[in-house]
Amino acid sequence: MIxxxxxxxxxxxxxxxxxxxxxxxxxxxxxxxxxxxDLAVEAEQTVDEVRRRLGRFFGGGDDHRVCFTYNATxxxxxxxxxxxxxxxRVVSSRLEHNxxxxxxxxxxxxxxxxxxxxxxNPQGFLEPEALDRALEARTSFVIxxxxxxxxxxxxxxxxxxxxxxxxxVPLLVDASQSAGLTPVxxxxxxxxxxAFTGHKSLLGPTGIGGLVLSPGIDPRPTRFGGTxxxxxxxxxxxxxxxxxxxxxxxxxxxxxxxxxxxxxATPEHQEALRREMRLWSRLRQGLSDTPGVELYGCQDETNxxxxxxxxLRGMPAGDAADILDGDFGIAVRAGLHCAPLLHQDxxxxxxxxxxxxxxxxxxxxxxQSVLEAMSxxxxxxx
Amino acid sequence: MGDPAASQxxxxxxxxxxxxxxxxxxxxxxxxxxxxxxxxxxxAAQELAQESGLAELQDRHWQVLxxxxxxxxxxxxxxxxxxxxxxxxxxxxxxxxxxxxxLKQGARRLAGLPNPKxxx
Numbered sequence: 493m494i495x496x497x498x499x500x501x502x503x504x505x506x507x508x509x510x511x512x513x514x515x516x517x518x519x520x521x522x523x524x525x526x527x528x529x530d531l532a533v534e535a536e537q538t539v540d541e542v543r544r545r546l547g548r549f550f551g552g553g554d555d556h557r558v559c560f561t562y563n564a565t566x567x568x569x570x571x572x573x574x575x576x577x578x579x580x581r582v583v584s585s586r587l588e589h590n591x592x593x594x595x596x597x598x599x600x601x602x603x604x605x606x607x608x609x610x611x612x613n614p615q616g617f618l619e620p621e622a623l624d625r626a627l628e629a630r631t632s633f634v635i636x637x638x639x640x641x642x643x644x645x646x647x648x649x650x651x652x653x654x655x656x657x658x659x660x661v662p663l664l665v666d667a668s669q670s671a672g673l674t675p676v677x678x679x680x681x682x683x684x685x686x687a688f689t690g691h692k693s694l695l696g697p698t699g700i701g702g703l704v705l706s707p708g709i710d711p712r713p714t715r716f717g718g719t720x721x722x723x724x725x726x727x728x729x730x731x732x733x734x735x736x737x738x739x740x741x742x743x744x745x746x747x748x749x750x751x752x753x754x755x756x757a758t759p760e761h762q763e764a765l766r767r768e769m770r771l772w773s774r775l776r777q778g779l780s781d782t783p784g785v786e787l788y789g790c791q792d793e794t795n796x797x798x799x800x801x802x803x804l805r806g807m808p809a810g811d812a813a814d815i816l817d818g819d820f821g822i823a824v825r826a827g828l829h830c831a832p833l834l835h836q837d838x839x840x841x842x843x844x845x846x847x848x849x850x851x852x853x854x855x856x857x858x859x860q861s862v863l864e865a866m867s868x869x870x871x872x873x874x
Numbered sequence: 875m876g877d878p879a880a881s882q883x884x885x886x887x888x889x890x891x892x893x894x895x896x897x898x899x900x901x902x903x904x905x906x907x908x909x910x911x912x913x914x915x916x917x918a919a920q921e922l923a924q925e926s927g928l929a930e931l932q933d934r935h936w937q938v939l940x941x942x943x944x945x946x947x948x949x950x951x952x953x954x955x956x957x958x959x960x961x962x963x964x965x966x967x968x969x970x971x972x973x974x975x976x977l978k979q980g981a982r983r984l985a986g987l988p989n990p991k992x993x994x
Contacts, residue, residue: 810992811966811976818955818966827992872967 494822494858499641499669499799499829499849501691501698506852509751510697517744524743525720535743542750543733549753550667550686551677552704559736560746563701564668565591567687570703570736571664572596572635574711576605580632583661585610585618586833587640587647592666593833596635605632609833616643616789620651627655633662633684638670642829642838642847643789644799646674653682662709668692672756673765673797684709690745695852696752700745703736711736764852771850771859772798778863784870788838788845799849801829804866806873809844816846820865824848896921905979907989911946914986922984926974931984934972938962942985952987 495503516538524535543558552558561567572595576582584596586609599605610622618636627634634656639646649665656663662684667676671686672693678686686704690696705711716728717738729735755761773793779785779802787802804812813826827844828835835841848862888904896917901909906922908914919939923931931939941961945953959966966977973980978990 807970808976808978810978811970814955814977815966815970818959869967872971 494820494854494861496848496850496854496858496862497823497825498851499644499692499797499847500825502693502695502851504853505697506695506752506755509695509755510748513744513748513751516747521743523720523740526718526740527720538750539741539743539746542746542753545750545753546702547704549676550671550688550704551675551679551681552686552706553679554705554707554732556732557705557707559703559705559733560741561687561701561703561736562699562742563691564666564687564689567689567701567703568592568635568666569595570714571685571687571711572599573714574736575633575662575664575709577632578604579630580604581606581608581628581630583608583610583623583626583631583634585612585636586837587612587616587618587643587645588635588637588831588833589641589666589668590830590832591668592635592637610636612640612645612834612837615792616640616645617795618647618652620648620655623652624655624659627659627661631659631661633664635664635666637666637668638676639667639674639797640789640831640834641669641799642801642831642834642845644669644797644801644849645790646670646795646797648795649676649683650681657682664709669797669799678704678706690749690752693851694749694752695755696749697745700742700749705732713738761852768798768850768852768854769793769796771854771856772796772800774856775848775850775859775862776800778859779866782863782867782870784874785866788840797849798851799847801845801847803840803843803845804869804873807869809840809846812846812869815869816862816865820861822862822865903989905983905989907983908986911943911986911988914943919984919986926980926984928974934964935984938964938969938972938981939985942981942987946985946987952982952990 520531520534522531522535524539526532544555547555547558568591576599582605584592596607600607608626610618610626612618638649653663664685665683667686667688671688676686684706689701691698713728713735715738719729719734722729780787784805785802803809809826813824816822816824825847829847890901890903890909892899892901896915900913903909920931953961970976
């Protein structure tokens, strides 16, 4: 099996971090922050240590403002619904995933917000000048993806953040695709918030993600419940991080995330990331040289994640993916990738596209097999 | 200000369509898949095949449709890719070329199996 759907969920996972997390969970997996006995206190300390390290990983300033969620969609919902102001205006982009678009459209349909979506250029990048033109006095916030999950293009966040900073508008960032592949520097760039998930390029398990908030960005809680503190109050606490964490958190996921942060920093993994980009270049070039393959987005490795999308002329993307899976043992993602507006703009809203997303465990042989399979499919279709 | 929690206005609700096929009124989804697998008949499959540009379903087509229907009836789901390959004795590439519209819009739709939920 050749797995090339790492932009959805990285697979396989590095075994060591997950095994160590499970061992720690079995040894001291008590209720974090719910009780005064030593085991519960130690579990809470472990969670806080991972918060501290995640804050540092994303270049945030205050460890308490790292809140755990189920995934990035959950984090983005907390952000968007917690910061939306009645009568306010939100600026986002046509590159976004439904995890951003659907909460925004929900609020727009309910008459809460007005919404403006920035276009992207033919190479798949947002332009700071367009953002500057879109900002108005009543803009509550801007929310943008750091990297497209279809095109793989890494957006010019420092420049986009500078525009927002000059206008005093908070910039919220969806780092689902970028976290673990390219640095995110919240304080340096002036980002107001970053939403991330653990199961993609942070290499963790599904079910754990989070939010990192800058000081002054205070989403209203939209979920309420037990926090292990102030139990006499019938109102949910406004204290971070519990303000956005209702109910017992995913300790096993958090332990795994902590172990994965160690793994990501190893020289071996850093070399694997460089190899991914070399493989991406080879894949991109090979597909580009294959008659009948249409590639989308930028051709240049600069500011790019190791993923790309394409189509085979004359064959529905879903069928091509099924053939790659059934006949060649190659797992790729076909369809709209939960990014319907991007596909509208690419002209692929009806047929979708095939997405190849590499991971740290892919090899040259994998890429060669993909190129041979795609070449055969293209020849049969010609 | 509207109440987001009360709004259901943005829920996705594709409308089914009723069409007369092989002498019967049959409900199809927006992509032309049978809403109810029990509405399928050989005559309906033949008529839909003609619409898609296949003048007549041949033995190889019927073999594929038979496998898909029997698998679905027995398991309550469509076969996995490897099961489809094994069960028909054909590569998926061959299968894709056999039906106008390919695997999903061709074979699966003509067999009366439900539209797969994934957006692929």
